[in-house]
């Protein structure tokens with residue numbers, strides 16, 4: 425029997441994730457599937473995208489790829505969350521750890537008495553997160569035991585990496601996948617509009633049954649299939665990104681956290697890998713120019729920078745990522761400023777959804793996929809915009825932002841000013857896959873000063889049983905997490921030790 429032919433166009437992170445996950449599914453399900461990747465070394469990849477969420481580690485595990493080999497071969501570092509500098513006001517900083525303290529303490533996510541307890545006592549909600557303690561101590565997520573590395577806790581951490589090295593790692597581990605280095609020139613479609621053949625620049629024809637568009641901002645396939653771009657420019661006004669690199673001084677501890685540092689016209693990301701700090705200024709060109717943005721960053725850092733690029737970005741998503749026999753993933757499908765590292769996360773989650781129906785695609789499955797993909801990006805958009813609810817008014821940018829928050833954000837803030845968010849405030853995502861929930865939202869609201877101490881105190885006063893339970897659990901968790909963090913290896917020492925071990 426002829427195999428079912430999957431053709432992935434694009435060899436960036438999205439393309440190789442798709443190739444690996446589809447071929448893994450084929451092996452797992454003993455399916456007669458054939459996977460081809462067409463990539464263009466002439467066009468290259470976007471060359472940025474360095475912070476992940478926890479789903480990247482879950483994906484490595486699912487594919488049977490060793491985390492230690494990944495760290496060793498890609499020069500990646502550990503990420504526990506995001507440090508937000510100067511967002512609430514100049515000089516203020518808060519962390520957004522990505523683990524969920526409500527997992528594993530027997531509350532079943534039903535109530536959030538721990539958050540109420542922290543807010544009522546004027547403590548940072550982050551203290552209830554193991555990852556906050558690991559951030560504070562600058563530690564790796566492993567202690568060294570007699571039999572090897574012992575994890576500090578049950579939670580999945582994330583990584584910072586060099587996009588090119590991570591791409592090479594994925595590609596090296598992609599077995600039984602055909603690779604063509606060429607450019608898609610023309611799409612041939614049948615009378616229903618489905619793609620039958622791709623004609624490449626070299627003249628070669630590639631036939632397929634199902635096509636995945638991972639061509640990044642070019643959207644080479646899905647554009648022709650008729651999908652259109654839904655712009656978020658009215659909600660997320662930043663529209664340029666200027667990436668640059670900084671050195672990490674030899675011997676200095678590597679912070680296991682992404683820094684998102686708010687500026688006069690946007691914000692800078694600072695992402696440490698083992699070899700360097702990947703940085704970039706995401707800014708609004710309605711408020712500053714390319715030259716002025718560069719000068720602004722140089723003044724803040726106190727030295728010259730050498731921008732690698734200046735990328736025009738357009739936040740938004742496709743109206744439908746799946747049309748006919750073509751699905752767009754990665755940058756071809758959506759783009760948001762990388763404040764919460766949602767892009768690679770979104771790709772992995774969407775691939776998981778896709779794989780659940782790929783054996784028997786149907787119009788119903790397609791519509792459900794499109795609705796879930798749209799909801800995912802829309803919710804991320806509003807979550808990102810929430811970060812801009814700031815007291816800052818020190819530039820035209822911040823003054824404009826302050827008067828233009830959408831009601832999707834202000835309505836929630838108004839509701840949560842009266843009570844700390846409950847898990848039940850967030851609709852579960854398709855297949856129970858990770859999504860914006862209260863564990864991500866509470867540290868941001870708390871960090872921005874948008875939660876009411878009085879409301880939390882009133883809630884606990886009305887629920888004395890919950891209050892005493894919260895007191896006990898909070899004390900135990902905080903002590904346990906602090907102790908666990910102290911036993912772990914320092915982050916840099918852990919990474920150095922891994923590099924000295926035989927090649928994995």
Ligand SMILES: Cc1cc2nc3c(=O)[nH]c(=O)nc-3n(C[C@H](O)[C@H](O)[C@H](O)COP(=O)(O)OP(=O)(O)OC[C@H]3O[C@@H](n4cnc5c(N)ncnc54)[C@H](O)[C@@H]3O)c2cc1C
Nearest residue numbers: 434435436437438470473475608639640754755762767768
């Ligand atoms: C400024 C910025 C910062 C970011 N930071 C983060 C972050 O911290 N965390 C995160 O998760 N994500 C981040 N992202 C997003 C992240 O970069 C992408 O999700 C990720 O790199 C995947 O990109 P991609 O594979 O979709 O596209 P690309 O990397 O652009 O790859 C596109 C591929 O398609 C190929 N191609 C294009 N046209 C053709 C054609 N006609 N024929 C054949 N091949 C073709 C190209 O050669 C390339 O191989 C960031 C993005 C930007 C712009």
